[in-house]
Amino acid sequence: MEKGGNVIIVKRKNVIAGGHHGGAWKVAYADFVTAMMAFFLLMWLLSTTDEKTKLGLADYFSPTIPISDSRSGGDAPFEGDSVLSQDTLKRDETGQKGDPAKDSLAGSKADGSDASLYDVEQALLGGSGDAMQADPMLEHIRTRVTDEGLIVEVFDTPGSPLFAADGAVPNPIFGRLVGMIGRVLSRTENPVAITGNLAKGDTGRGGPDPWRLSSDRAQLARASLVAAGVDDARLARVTGKADRSPATEDPHDSRNRRIEITLLRHFPE
Incomplete structure (x- = not known):
């Protein structure tokens, strides 16, 4: 276009719809892929x-053993009432919802099913796989479910015996351990059996009779449970x-020096 001898050049820029809009879609896509992978x-x-x-995972999202929102002691399972601080379960032994005012860990009509015994086991162990690291006292305890019921073993560990040597005088840790177990078992109604065991060579010549000593220690456990x-x-x-009745291949192992507390599956006739 010419005007007065001057040439005017007009440039027009073409805009194409649907051009580059940023990388937000990449973030959304990455989140989607991550979620699918998980x-x-x-x-x-x-x-x-x-x-x-699987039962443990299910209980994590819908717990069958309510835990109090507040603690009366420390963080570890044995420092207060943090383990099983309420009296009831959300379900009865058949898995059905029951009346919280009437339910218990293994209620009066419990059939000793594995589910009910595992509930008690989880309560004893603090309901967490990390509980042993949180409270070293749990190193004294092992649990197992058998045809007879839930067996809770309380035993010596190196440097931390339950009783004074060759005697039935308990160390403080014994009272704390059995007291905690008693508080949990007091919320059940199944019968309980107690057995005292010694390691090989615990009593020598002139020492106490091993049968009487193991029985005396079992009687101390009974008294602690009743007190709890x-x-x-x-x-x-x-x-x-x-x-x-050794628990290990080596009968002299301190692990055999133990008290077995069994929550029985069935009520005696």
Whole structure:
């Protein structure tokens, strides 16, 4: 275009719709891929997990053993009432919802099912796999569910014996451990059996009779359980086995110096 001998050049810029709008879609896509990976990893883990662990996972999201929002002691399971600080379960032994005012850990009509015994086991162990690290006292305890019921073993550890050597004089740790177990078992109604055991060579010549010593220690455990709230009428038997029932291959192992407290599956006829 010419005007007065001058040339005017007009440039027009073409704008194409749908151009570059940033990288927000990449962030959304990455989140989606991450979520899908987590989902499939969860599915794989569930497919390789045993039934007991699945029950534990289910209880984590819908707990069958309520835990109080407040603590009366320290953070560890044995420092206060933080373990099982309420009296009831959300479900009865059949898995059905019950009246919280009437339910208990293994209620009066409990059939000793594995589910109910695992509930008690989780209460004893603080409901967490990390509980042992949180409270070293748990190193004194092992639990297992058998045909007879839930067996709770309380035993010596190196440098931390339950009793004075060759005697039935308990160390303070014994009272704390059995007292904690008693507070949990007091919320059940199943019968309880107690057995005292010794390690090989615990009593030598001139020492106390091993049968009497193991029985005396079992009687001390009975007294501690009753003091913690377990009704004496629930005690089905209190026995001593001396060193005749070792828990390890080495009969001299301090692990064999133990008290077994069994929450029985069935009520005696």
